[in-house]
Amino acid sequence: MRSRIPSFLVATLVLVIVLVAWGGFVRLSGSGLAIPDWPLAEGKVIPKPEIKVWIEYIHRMLAGAVGLFTVGIAIAIFRSPVYRPRLGGHAWAALGVLAVQIFYGARVVLEELPVDRVVVHLLLAFLFFAILIRMILRAQDLQRDESSRGSVAGARALAAFAYVTAAAVFAQAGLGAWVASSGSSLACPDFPTCQGLWVPKLEGQVGIHFAHRLGGYFVFLVLISLLLNAARVPLPPRARWPLRLAGVLVSLQIALGIGNIVLGLPLAVAVAHLATALVLFGTLLVASHELARL
Secondary structure (H helix, E strand, O other): OOHHHHHHHHHHHHHHHHHHHHHHHHHHHHOOOOOOOOOHHHHOOOOOOOOHHHHHHHHHHHHHHHHHHHHHHHHHHHOOEEEEEHHHHHHHHHHHHHOOOOOOOHHHOOOOOHHHHHHHHHHHHHHHHHHHHHHHHHHHOOOOHHHOOOOOHHHHHHHHHHHHHHHHHHHHHHHHHHHHHHHHHHHHOOOOOOOOOOOOOOOOOHHHHHHHHHHHHHHHHHHHHHHHHOOOOOHHHHHHEEEEEEEEHHHHHHHHHHHHHHOOOHHHHHHHHHHHHHHHHHHHHHHHHHHHOO
């Protein structure tokens, strides 16, 4: 009988995307401290019927669902003679990151949203997302015909390039969390200049905001360089499509970033900006994996 582990991994991955996007909604809507205690909600299991309270409470319920799915998948992997050798280490890594993430989630609430805790909390979510993607790809590899994989000259270098680009997106996400949690999102209210200057003084909130802009330019240039190098290599569709998707996503991400500034940080645009960053990160990891197989 075909294992359901890959399907549950994909379902958990989708749930993590929703969870991260909803976490951005919690923070940007000012609901992060609507429930000041943890794990209960003002001493209750079910909180009072207030909008911001339930925005935060839904985030906790989504996190709980991700936790239950992860534990269930890990148990299934450990019991499977097929998946245990290939995914057992990743399952332990996912459980470890999940445990640290729960700890930091609690600290974020109990310590009233300290900037460093918020940044680490988001980066742990990205790391957990990366582990899930790796597990899905390795599970798929078990079902693929290795004899038809082939070999492409230059693919190994492109795989490393894609991985480095994913790391740049990861760092940029951390900068984005720093900007949002420090209240620096509109420290530069104009674009492409910052308070009328092309290069402002890198101090205080302006410095934090402008560092994120510079990071965005860097990610864009690195990704474009990756795509130009990949265009010269005859890649199969499985390796080509994630690169093309990454090009689309980085363009969308820049448009959303500019929209955040010129439109005054609308909630929908800001949440989409975060979600797109996560999907771009995952797409680059898929590209790196597929290229490495060549």
